Amino acid sequence: MSAVQLRYMLPLSLFVVLAVGLGVGLTRDPSQIPSVLIDQDVPRFSLGPVEGRARGLASADLEGEVRLVNFFASWCVACRVEHPLLNRLTEDGTVPVYGINYKDEPHDARRWLDRMGDPYVRSGADHDGRVGIDWGVYGLPETFIIDRNGRIVYKHIGPIRPEDLEQTILPLIEELRG
Amino acid sequence: MRALATALLIALLAGPAFAISAVEQLDDPALESRARVIFKELRCLVCQNQSIDESNATLAKDLRLLVRERLVAGETDEAIVGYIVSRYGDFVLLEPPFKPTTYALWLGPAVILLLGAAGAAVYLRRHGSRTAPATPLTADERRRLDALIDDG
Numbered sequence: 001m002s003a004v005q006l007r008y009m010l011p012l013s014l015f016v017v018l019a020v021g022l023g024v025g026l027t028r029d030p031s032q033i034p035s036v037l038i039d040q041d042v043p044r045f046s047l048g049p050v051e052g053r054a055r056g057l058a059s060a061d062l063e064g065e066v067r068l069v070n071f072f073a074s075w076c077v078a079c080r081v082e083h084p085l086l087n088r089l090t091e092d093g094t095v096p097v098y099g100i101n102y103k104d105e106p107h108d109a110r111r112w113l114d115r116m117g118d119p120y121v122r123s124g125a126d127h128d129g130r131v132g133i134d135w136g137v138y139g140l141p142e143t144f145i146i147d148r149n150g151r152i153v154y155k156h157i158g159p160i161r162p163e164d165l166e167q168t169i170l171p172l173i174e175e176l177r178g
Numbered sequence: 179m180r181a182l183a184t185a186l187l188i189a190l191l192a193g194p195a196f197a198i199s200a201v202e203q204l205d206d207p208a209l210e211s212r213a214r215v216i217f218k219e220l221r222c223l224v225c226q227n228q229s230i231d232e233s234n235a236t237l238a239k240d241l242r243l244l245v246r247e248r249l250v251a252g253e254t255d256e257a258i259v260g261y262i263v264s265r266y267g268d269f270v271l272l273e274p275p276f277k278p279t280t281y282a283l284w285l286g287p288a289v290i291l292l293l294g295a296a297g298a299a300v301y302l303r304r305h306g307s308r309t310a311p312a313t314p315l316t317a318d319e320r321r322r323l324d325a326l327i328d329d330g
Contacts, residue, residue: 036263036265128240130240136266
């Protein structure tokens with residue numbers, strides 16, 4: 001390449017690199033903050049049960065098999081959208097779903113589960129939201145995939161849509177089960 | 179008049195109360211001022227461009243409470259901020275830290291500026307002098323120019 005060509009090609013290629021980089025940045029959703037807890041053990045916690053349920057949830061309950069941990073609340077509109085899908089996972093025995101009821105009124109949480117169906121093997125009531133902070137939760141619903149060693153493998157932010165389940169969550173669960 | 183002044187005074191006093199409710203303050207002013215410094219460093223993840231000091235989001239309120247509790251428990255500022263970063267990542271800091279993954283972020287603009295300056299320097303050295311010496315007009319050109327100016 002001659003010096004003249006280089007003189008034009010260099011700024012042009014710099015511009016292309018910059019434009020592509022910034023362009024890719026624009027396609028990303030800034031409200032989806034990647035979790036720093038991926039590949040870490042689930043935070044230690046022990047929560048009492050949701051009102052009217054017998055069993056609470058502790059970190060020790062999350063070892064031994066692949067599971068979903070779903071943060072939900074009766075005040076969360078998007079949780080309403082994904083709830084039937086969680087019910088179906090439990091009905092079909094696809095994957096055990098565990099729930100953490102985040103910053104809810106005990107009575108509201110109970111009524112919500114009674115009315116919408118309770119897909120959770122166990123659920124804990126996180127009244128003050130401290131367990132949520134430990135898990136890096138910043139908006140409901142959030143769903144974590146936990147491997148059989150009790151490590152966080154994946155975090156889904158927002159309601160799980162059928163395509164999220166088919167394309168990402170179920171394949172990952174299969175892979176983890178080996 | 180007096181009533182008006184009183185009302186005005188109340189309104190002025192009430193202003194700052196919107197930002198932080200009185201219940202949320204620590205009794206120890208030294209701890210409280212440390213808390214406020216920490217709040218200003220931390221991003222509200224719900225609203226993103228506000229610090230948790232300014233935000234009314236529930237999560238921001240919960241984080242303020244957590245910071246105050248840990249200050250009272252005797253933790254250092256670094257330990258408290260470190261805990262929150264360990265949960266939410268560097269994004270929770272309004273000012274990103276200077277470390278290998280952020281070198282491009284911090285140094286990128288300076289590098290681009292230097293590249294631009296170097297490019298400009300090279301260009302000016304090569305082309306800058308070309309415009310300086312102008313060849314004088316020939317007698318013929320001078321006549322045509324005069325004619326044009328006279329026309330105008």
